Amino acid sequence: MRRSLLTMLLGSAVYGFAVGSQHSFRLGEWNILKFPLLLLATSLLCTLAYYLLAQFITRRLSFGDVIRLAFRAFADTSLLLASLSPVCFFLARTITQPDGEELNEYPMFLGLNVLFIALCGTTAVVRQAGRLLKLHKLSLARSVMIVTAWLGVSLFAGGQCAWYMRPFFGVRSINHLQFMEQSRPDYRGARSFYEAVYHLVNPPPLPKDYRNHGNEH
Amino acid sequence: MSNEMNEEVDGRQPVRQPQDPLAAEGSPTEPKPPPLPNIMPEPFSAQDLRRAVTRPQLLAEYVLGSKERLRSTLSGGKAIWALAGLLMAASVLSTIPYGMLSPVGSPWKVAALFTGSLLICFPCLYMFGQFLGLGLSVARSLALALIVTSTAGLFTFAFSPIIWFITFSVEAVPQSPVSPRHLSVFLLGLSLLLGVVQIDRCLREPDALSRRFPHVLLLVAPWLVLLVFITYRMARLLGVL
Numbered sequence: 001m002r003r004s005l006l007t008m009l010l011g012s013a014v015y016g017f018a019v020g021s022q023h024s025f026r027l028g029e030w031n032i033l034k035f036p037l038l039l040l041a042t043s044l045l046c047t048l049a050y051y052l053l054a055q056f057i058t059r060r061l062s063f064g065d066v067i068r069l070a071f072r073a074f075a076d077t078s079l080l081l082a083s084l085s086p087v088c089f090f091l092a093r094t095i096t097q098p099d100g101e102e103l104n105e106y107p108m109f110l111g112l113n114v115l116f117i118a119l120c121g122t123t124a125v126v127r128q129a130g131r132l133l134k135l136h137k138l139s140l141a142r143s144v145m146i147v148t149a150w151l152g153v154s155l156f157a158g159g160q161c162a163w164y165m166r167p168f169f170g171v172r173s174i175n176h177l178q179f180m181e182q183s184r185p186d187y188r189g190a191r192s193f194y195e196a197v198y199h200l201v202n203p204p205p206l207p208k209d210y211r212n213h214g215n216e217h
Numbered sequence: 218m219s220n221e222m223n224e225e226v227d228g229r230q231p232v233r234q235p236q237d238p239l240a241a242e243g244s245p246t247e248p249k250p251p252p253l254p255n256i257m258p259e260p261f262s263a264q265d266l267r268r269a270v271t272r273p274q275l276l277a278e279y280v281l282g283s284k285e286r287l288r289s290t291l292s293g294g295k296a297i298w299a300l301a302g303l304l305m306a307a308s309v310l311s312t313i314p315y316g317m318l319s320p321v322g323s324p325w326k327v328a329a330l331f332t333g334s335l336l337i338c339f340p341c342l343y344m345f346g347q348f349l350g351l352g353l354s355v356a357r358s359l360a361l362a363l364i365v366t367s368t369a370g371l372f373t374f375a376f377s378p379i380i381w382f383i384t385f386s387v388e389a390v391p392q393s394p395v396s397p398r399h400l401s402v403f404l405l406g407l408s409l410l411l412g413v414v415q416i417d418r419c420l421r422e423p424d425a426l427s428r429r430f431p432h433v434l435l436l437v438a439p440w441l442v443l444l445v446f447i448t449y450r451m452a453r454l455l456g457v458l
Contacts, residue, residue, distance in 0.1 A: 045378045052277055052375040056368075056411065059282030063274070157379045164386040183388040192387040194395040202394075 001068055004075040008043075009036040011078030016168065018085040019113055022092035023170045023177070030179055034165050039074050042158035046070070046150075049157075053149040058142050065136070070150065073128045080120035088113065098171045106171060113169070125151055163193035258285040260294030266303050276307050280367045284419050287364065291419070292429045297356040304363035308332045308370045315373035315405075318381035320389070320398045326455050327373055331366040331409070334448040338362075342440045351430050361437070364419055365444065369405075369412035376404045402458060409448060413441055 016035030020028035050070050054061045061069070091112065095105035125147045132143035162168070165180050178184075183191050188204055190196035261279065269275040279286070290300050312327035321327055343358045353361070384397045420434045452458040 041382075045382050048375040048378060049372075052281060052371055055277045055281040056415070059278060153379075157382065160383055160386060183386060191390060191393060192383075192395060194387075194400060195393055198395045 001071060004068070004071040007075040008039055008071065008078045011075070011080075011082035012036045012039050014085045015078070015081035015088065018088040018092060019169050020092075021089060022095070022109060023167070023172055027167070027170065027177060031168055034168065034180070038158070038161050038165055039078065041161045042154055043070055043074055045157045045161070046153045049153045050150050053153065054146055057145050057149065058138055060136050060138060061146075069128060069131065072131070073124050073147075073150070076124035076127055077120050080123055081116065084116050084120070088116070092169075098173060100173070103171070110169070121151075159193040159197075163196065258283075258289050260290035260292075261286055261296055261300055263296040263299045266296055266299040269303055270306075276303070276311070276367075277371055280304065280307060280364070280371055281415065284415070285422075288419055288422065291357055291361055297354070297360055301356050301360040301363060304360055304367040305332070308335075308363055308366035311367075311370035311374040314377040315380060318377050318384065319401045319404075320380075320384055320396075321401060321457055326457060327405070328370075330405070330448060330451050330455055330457055331369050331412075334444060334451045335362055335366050337451075338440065338444045338447050341443070342436070345440070346433075346436055349432065349436060351433055351436060353430060353433070361416070361419075361433075362440075362444075364416045365409070365412035365441070367412075368415040369408040372408035372411050373405065376408065380404055402452070405452075405457065409445065413445070416441070 012035040013032045016031030017028040020031035047067060047070065051061075051063050051066045054066050091109055095109050098104050098106045128150075129140075129143040129147045132138045132146060133140060138146070164182055167177055167181060170177060185191050186196060188196070188199050188206065190199050261283075265279075269279055287300075290297065294300065309328045309332055312331065313324045315321070316324040316327040319327075339359065339362055342362055343353070343355055346353045346358055380397075380401055383400050387397045387400075389396055389398070416437065417434075420437060449458075
């Protein structure tokens with residue numbers, strides 16, 4: 001358990017620094033704190049839900065088992081992300097940064113990181129299902145149900161945590177970044193992760209001054 | 218008895234039931250495979266239920282993880298009033314943190330929403346059961362119905378840290394399409410849905426409960442529709458929606 005926690009904190013700090021350095025080393029340093037905090041907060045907020053969902057699906061997992069499994073999944077994700085950190089760092093420092101006219105290769109960097117996080121998360125979840133199958137002798141269907149339920153809860157709570165703690169990377173021309181944007185609206189006016197997802201599905205018109213967002217401090 | 222059920226039975230001594238005489242009938246020329254042993258989990262005793270009062274963490278195990286023992290207690294257990302009392306306590310007390318930490322803003326409103334709606338709908342469950350000859354006593358009907366609210370209540374308890382964080386971190390703007398209040402309604406709806414799934418799981422397994430009360434699902438299914446409708450009306454009345 002202690003080892004999982006340490007792996008989670010270290011791995012996510014390394015990855016956080018790598019992606020943050022795309023904007024500046026200062027953001028990278030902030031990410032050394034923010035990424036581990038993000039995973040820790042998400043796991044703490046979701047612990048009760050993880051346990052009750054596990055009880056709902058099978059009673060073979062004790063509270064201790066659930067905590068251990070949840071922290072292991074986060075530790076696995078962090079470790080996998082840390083292994084991609086050299087790639088991220090290389091890309092962060094070499095992409096064509098956005099300028100006054102174009103975003104250039106910044107969207108590719110964002111997209112790649114979303115892909116990396118999804119890939120690492122999925123790999124950790126598949127490994128978790130394997131653990132449930134082998135160590136706890138659960139059926140495949142139950143293992144998949146448990147990890148899917150845990151993933152859903154983690155996304156629901158973790159998405160808002162990430163929103164609250166943003167930015168983790170950003171456009172270099174925006175100089176005055178805050179440590180955490182908290183509930184400050186984004187360029188489309190979304191004040192939460194859920195509203196941002198809603199705006200993806202049903203995009204509102206962009207405000208006239210959206211280009212200035214982030215530079216008004 | 219399904220294998221899944223046997224797999225989930227905890228370490229307690231199983232109670233063997235007499236085999237169904239109908240199972241032995243059939244053509245003498247066609248040898249039938251031997252019937253599976255009919256193992257039924259032990260019902261909750263009053264002592265088990267008292268233990269959950271002193272150790273509330275057992276509540277989750279009893280309500281969510283022991284559907285076989287719940288079924289067994291509902292079909293023939295002696296501590297049925299104690300079970301109903303425990304489920305009622307779980308239904309009411311477990312919703313208090315959610316009520317306090319969410320935009321609902323009142324410790325009793327979620328209990329009034331779930332348990333209040335159930336108490337409004339309960340008399341018709343019991344009376345229709347009597348008219349249809351199901352033979353469910355008041356205590357058994359109440360304990361059966363309370364499975365929905367106790368499961369929903371426990372899940373609201375599990376979601377209370379999440380809704381606290383959402384309320385803390387999302388600025389409530391009246392024109393926002395996704396406000397903390399909307400998310401709270403979503404989590405309350407999800408909890409109620411899981412309660413409905415739990416009662417369905419308790420009634421669907423072919424075991425002693427379905428043998429003793431064979432048509433109970435036919436009564437409970439429309440009653441659940443009524444319960445959900447009344448809960449919706451109650452939510453509007455309490456200002457939760």
